[in-house]
Amino acid sequence: MTLYRATFLHTPVNPFHHSDALKREDDGGLLVQNGQIRESGSFADLKAAHPTETVEDLRGGLLLPGFIDTHVHYPQVRVIGGLGVPLLDWLDKYALPEEARFGDSAHAATVAREFVSGLISSGTTTALVFGSHFANAVDTLFQETERVGLRTVAGQVVSDRMLRPELHTTPERAYSEGKALIEKWHGKGENRYAVTPRFSLSASEGILEACAALMKEFPDVHFTSHSNENLKEVETVRQLFPKSRDYIDTYEQAGLLGRRSVLAHNVHMTGRELSAMATHSCTSAHCPCSNSALGSGFFPLKRHLAAGVRVSLGTDVGGGTGFSMLKEGLQAYFMQQLLGDSGVALEPSHLLYLATRAGAEALEMDGQIGDFSAGKAFDASLFQPPEGSTMQAVLNNAHSTERALASLFAGGTQADVKRVWIGGKEVFSRRETAQAEPVSA
Numbered sequence: 001m002t003l004y005r006a007t008f009l010h011t012p013v014n015p016f017h018h019s020d021a022l023k024r025e026d027d028g029g030l031l032v033q034n035g036q037i038r039e040s041g042s043f044a045d046l047k048a049a050h051p052t053e054t055v056e057d058l059r060g061g062l063l064l065p066g067f068i069d070t071h072v073h074y075p076q077v078r079v080i081g082g083l084g085v086p087l088l089d090w091l092d093k094y095a096l097p098e099e100a101r102f103g104d105s106a107h108a109a110t111v112a113r114e115f116v117s118g119l120i121s122s123g124t125t126t127a128l129v130f131g132s133h134f135a136n137a138v139d140t141l142f143q144e145t146e147r148v149g150l151r152t153v154a155g156q157v158v159s160d161r162m163l164r165p166e167l168h169t170t171p172e173r174a175y176s177e178g179k180a181l182i183e184k185w186h187g188k189g190e191n192r193y194a195v196t197p198r199f200s201l202s203a204s205e206g207i208l209e210a211c212a213a214l215m216k217e218f219p220d221v222h223f224t225s226h227s228n229e230n231l232k233e234v235e236t237v238r239q240l241f242p243k244s245r246d247y248i249d250t251y252e253q254a255g256l257l258g259r260r261s262v263l264a265h266n267v268h269m270t271g272r273e274l275s276a277m278a279t280h281s282c283t284s285a286h287c288p289c290s291n292s293a294l295g296s297g298f299f300p301l302k303r304h305l306a307a308g309v310r311v312s313l314g315t316d317v318g319g320g321t322g323f324s325m326l327k328e329g330l331q332a333y334f335m336q337q338l339l340g341d342s343g344v345a346l347e348p349s350h351l352l353y354l355a356t357r358a359g360a361e362a363l364e365m366d367g368q369i370g371d372f373s374a375g376k377a378f379d380a381s382l383f384q385p386p387e388g389s390t391m392q393a394v395l396n397n398a399h400s401t402e403r404a405l406a407s408l409f410a411g412g413t414q415a416d417v418k419r420v421w422i423g424g425k426e427v428f429s430r431r432e433t434a435q436a437e438p439v440s441a
């Protein structure tokens with residue numbers, strides 16, 4: 001066993017429901033055996049109870065549960081930063097041309113490495129991933145996540161209209177390729193499968209039926225898609241599905257909504273759609289950087305909470321601006337502030353919860369990951385800014401651990417991630433470089 005000694009914070013319960021949800025140990029201990037946390041508390045107590053265990057000293061930084069990114073696109077790493085256009089133009093101009101390259105297995109393998117290392121080096125230990133339209137590229141992604149150990153829920157993206165011909169499939173192929181991928185990868189190591197129609201705009205009823213057939217045959221797979229992101233998209237979906245009451249109903253009528261369904265965005269929601277999501281116990285993956293970059297709109301968090309809809313956080317790379325869940329937390333905070341009375345005043349506890357435990361709940365993995373309680377896997381990221389950095393000065397002088405957490409969300413980046421563990425295995429360790437010095441005259 002290893003006794004980790006660290007300043008740590010976590011949210012074992014939901015801060016939107018419990019005012020004291022943020023738990024912190026300024027000099028904490030986590031006793032880890034075979035990748036699982038056995039005991040969690042103060043270092044002094046754990047040391048007294050286990051005086052002979054090996055101590056690994058992580059003091060000098062903040063240890064947080066690994067981030068859980070509940071909406072991120074594998075084949076969009078290289079299109080991060082396509083600014084200045086709304087969703088449907090962004091897809092045509094940036095995302096889809098790049099995604100069409102994933103029929104090339106060498107390209108798929110190179111980007112799979114860039115993608116997984118981008119997530120892990122940002123402190124993300126679990127991700128719900130939009131895969132590729134190409135089954136081979138999804139297989140390549142799973143090989144890479146298995147090699148590295150990233151906890152991954154991913155699936156082949158399926159569509160049969162309005163994208164570009166090389167990205168279209170048929171309901172029969174969507175079913176047979178999906179089934180083969182599920183049989184190969186779902187439940188293998190830390191991998192799970194998510195049935196993934198791209199969005200109703202690009203999916204006929206036949207494609208949605210093929211998705212439903214897979215979910216019926218494999219009832220414990222996940223479901224993910226996009227919904228209600230952009231007003232032009234919403235209007236097009238309304239015209240394409242005249243029999244549906246609204247956007248959410250296109251998935252609901254197909255039988256695709258349930259406890260393991262995660263719908264990204266949900267910016268433009270009717271009251272009926274929110275109550276349908278609550279009834280089916282699905283999750284909204286909020287992607288604030290993407291919503292800002294693509295001008296999609298303000299996420300109605302207050303209405304989600306009032307309706308009892310689960311909310312988690314996603315980076316939406318590459319409509320989003322990078323893999324940092326700290327940046328997503330900050331952007332979520334900004335947008336809620338800008339909404340004034342219709343926004344929710346988010347505190348550090350909410351940001352940490354949204355980036356960690358909320359994702360575990362969205363994936364129904366909260367018995368296993370999401371916080372540092374005894375019994376959970378040791379999935380953790382140590383944030384320790386480089387020597388001499390501004391962030392180091394800020395964290396070293398924070399008046400409390402909670403203030404340090406707020407500062408980390410405000411100014412922390414990938415550069416501040418020092419070490420990352422998944423299931424007790426260290427998967428990332430920062431290479432230290434020479435300290436940057438101002439050039440003297």
Ligand SMILES: Nc1nc2[nH]cnc2c(=O)[nH]1
Pocket residue numbers: 073087091095198199226229290316319
């Ligand atoms: N942000 C975003 N929305 C989508 N809707 C359909 N496809 C996409 C995508 O790739 N990114």
Ligand SMILES: [Zn+2]
Pocket residue numbers: 071073130226264316319
């Ligand atoms: Zn997306």
